[in-house]
Amino acid sequence: MSGWGALPEAAPGSDVAVIGAGVVGLAVAYRLAGSGKRVVVVEKEKGPGTGVTAGQANVIHVVQLPFGSLKSKLARRGNHMYDDLCRELGVRLNRMPALLVVNRWLAVPVLLAAFAYVKLELGKEFRVSLMRGSSLRKAEPSLAMGVIGGLKVDGYGTVDVHELVSRLADASTARGVTFRFGCKVTSADAREEAVTLKTSCGEIRARVVVNAAGLYSDEVAAAFGVDLGKLEPGLGVMAVCSGLSLKCIVAPLPLGTGSRTKGGALIPATDGTTIVGPTLRVTQSKEDRAHTEEDLAQLTAKFGPLLKADWKAARVYAGTRPLSPTGDFIIDYRPQKRVVNLVGIESPGLTAAPAIAEMVERMIAGPGQ
Ligand SMILES: Cc1cc2nc3c(=O)[nH]c(=O)nc-3n(C[C@H](O)[C@H](O)[C@H](O)COP(=O)(O)OP(=O)(O)OC[C@H]3O[C@@H](n4cnc5c(N)ncnc54)[C@H](O)[C@@H]3O)c2cc1C
Known part of the structure; x- marks a missing residue:
């Protein structure tokens, strides 16, 4: 599979299922919905932003060592994207x-x-x-x-992450994203045409899954049969x-x-x-x-x-x-398994979130699209 198309309008399920409504999953959902994808966000807790995102320091960073790392590059790119994102969402960025x-x-x-x-x-x-x-x-x-x-x-810069999360969730909903709160993903079955996620509130079907499960992203990757190490x-x-x-x-x-x-x-x-x-x-x-x-x-x-x-x-x-087991963000797309795993999104994941979303969008669009 070199790329992926949207599901036909009438087909059941979504184009993309994002696992996790932390700042990274929300940034991904918001971006993909902005380019016309049908997106569902599956979150085990009752609302967005209660995981790693809830207990952090609110800084939009510049210096992240080592400079050659993926996390440093994505933080720099994300930093530059924050002004437009915050303006769009009506979020204060100091x-x-x-x-x-x-x-x-x-x-x-x-x-x-x-x-x-x-x-x-x-x-x-x-x-x-x-x-x-x-x-x-x-x-x-x-x-x-x-x-x-x-x-x-x-x-x-600094932001109020609670404000950011709530505006991202609202703006994503306005773009047509569906949220399934209180739904824990327990297993995944990837087939030729789509993935079926088994969750605590039933099955969810999508063409591609983005695993943005934060501290549990290593375990969710394992449910797809992908071993990216232990967090x-x-x-x-x-x-x-x-x-x-x-x-x-x-x-x-x-x-x-x-x-x-x-x-x-x-x-x-x-x-x-x-x-x-x-x-x-x-x-x-x-x-x-x-x-x-x-x-x-x-x-x-x-x-x-x-x-x-x-x-x-x-x-x-x-x-x-x-x-992260590698000391860096692991952003790993397995086209055959129809999953992008975002593992080890440690600091500066808040800063990098819009750039991670941009990278995910490019990855799943495939070459030439
Ligand atoms: C102390 C500290 C300070 C930090 N300070 C900064 C900072 O100043 N600047 C910065 O850029 N970064 C900072 N970071 C890093 C940043 O907070 C994280 O990189 C970012 O919040 C990660 O977001 P996430 O969406 O990947 O994870 P999360 O916010 O954890 O979101 C993942 C979501 O997935 C859900 N989930 C998990 N498993 C399942 C499942 N099986 N089914 C359904 N849902 C599931 C969880 O409930 C959770 O809501 C800090 C982190 C910490 C801990």
Whole structure:
């Protein structure tokens, strides 16, 4: 099968069944419905956006290491798509720079190396500047005097993910998408013409299935007989501060080690609060959202020294990422099995969501279409 056509008008079923109504599944459904496909979204919970999407930090990112990875490329593309998407949906997008700062002279070589590297990799798409502490404090007056220098990277943003999810669901419905909430997909039978999904509320038939099941996408892929490795749950804890209002995202350099985390940040949320975090620790259960005093102490120790004034958490929450077995997004189309598996859509999956949708649309359209 080199591509796929829409089902004839009279045929039962949908052109595409999307499994999962997180931000990625919704972005896919919205995009495909926009190009005339009959789309059904199958979600095990009672409403959209209650999975990984519910427990994240709301940042539209620019810097994602390693720069050559698929997640970095899709985040950059997604970042550029957010202005139009948010305008279309009527969702607030607050654009702002990120300040990646150092507060120890010993870290200055790291700063200089980071500047050369980030400028080389991103400089054509986003403005990257090297700044002294005094200039950084003009951009972000809350920064501590101990901050001696940093990078200013333009092009970041924040959204309210709950607003985004609800507008995406409404706009998808307006484009004709059908939602089947409270329906858990338990198995799949792919035949020549279509796939039949067995769900807790009956069978659903579609020409192509997009597996956007977040933390469970590895298990849904296995139901199609596709082994893409096992996801590891990576718990992230975030604090919300109400008395702290920032103009820029602030993160300490060096960023998180390896490809698993960017190390968290101080994030000005769209409601005027500041999100601090997230942390990262591998946990045993995909449903784990528990946080401890130790998590909060870790956030205070890491981010406290970057600010002039002390901060206090008004609320603490946690989310769990589907850590990819390859360290990168896995976007895998099996035409014979009629399924696109989106596995390991860890951070920055919110940023990348519109670009993932664009990639899925191209993949299932096949060559020459
Ligand atoms: C702590 C933390 C902070 C983050 N911060 C950011 C950030 O600031 N910026 C950024 O870009 N990204 C961030 N991310 C990453 C981002 O949140 C995720 O990449 C994104 O939300 C993934 O969305 P999704 O739609 O793939 O998954 P989900 O939101 O989990 O959606 C999958 C859906 O599938 C459903 N489902 C699962 N199995 C089945 C089944 N068998 N049948 C039917 N339905 C099923 C689930 O109920 C769920 O609703 C963060 C993640 C975490 C955990």
